[in-house]
Amino acid sequence: MKKIAQYLQIVVLAYFILYLIFFISFGVFGSMFGMDPLTSDSMVKVFLVGLILFLAAWGAGLMHNSNQNATFKKMQDEMNGLKAKLYDFEHPQTPQQPKPLPQKPHEETSGILRPRQNFTDQ
Numbered sequence: 001m002k003k004i005a006q007y008l009q010i011v012v013l014a015y016f017i018l019y020l021i022f023f024i025s026f027g028v029f030g031s032m033f034g035m036d037p038l039t040s041d042s043m044v045k046v047f048l049v050g051l052i053l054f055l056a057a058w059g060a061g062l063m064h065n066s067n068q069n070a071t072f073k074k075m076q077d078e079m080n081g082l083k084a085k086l087y088d089f090e091h092p093q094t095p096q097q098p099k100p101l102p103q104k105p106h107e108e109t110s111g112i113l114r115p116r117q118n119f120t121d122q
Helices: 002-024 026-033 040-090
Strands: none
Touching: 002 026, 002 040
16 A cells, blocks of 8 residues: 555656646647637646545555554554563462451540541641
8 A cells, every 4th residue: 555655646746747837838838739728627627636636645645554553553462462471471470378467456436536637748
């Protein structure tokens, strides 16, 4: 898709350069080939064809970028999976006895809340 996008961009450039040269020298070429004078309809057709070529080149470029991003994301996910496997090999999990949590002595509360302490930065 990258090659197609590049070729379409070259076609758009060549198209507009050729028509620019043609319009600049229309006085000489028009009378030489017996062409009708330029009208707004002919100019609209030229620019619409140029717009279609430009949109085709732009779309091909977007498709290439999206394919490249999808490939990159797939490779990144694969690399992260391999990193996880490598970490698991380097740090094997050995069954350990769960450490008992230290028990706090049971305080008797009479249902009264302690006053709130305010801490301020100084």
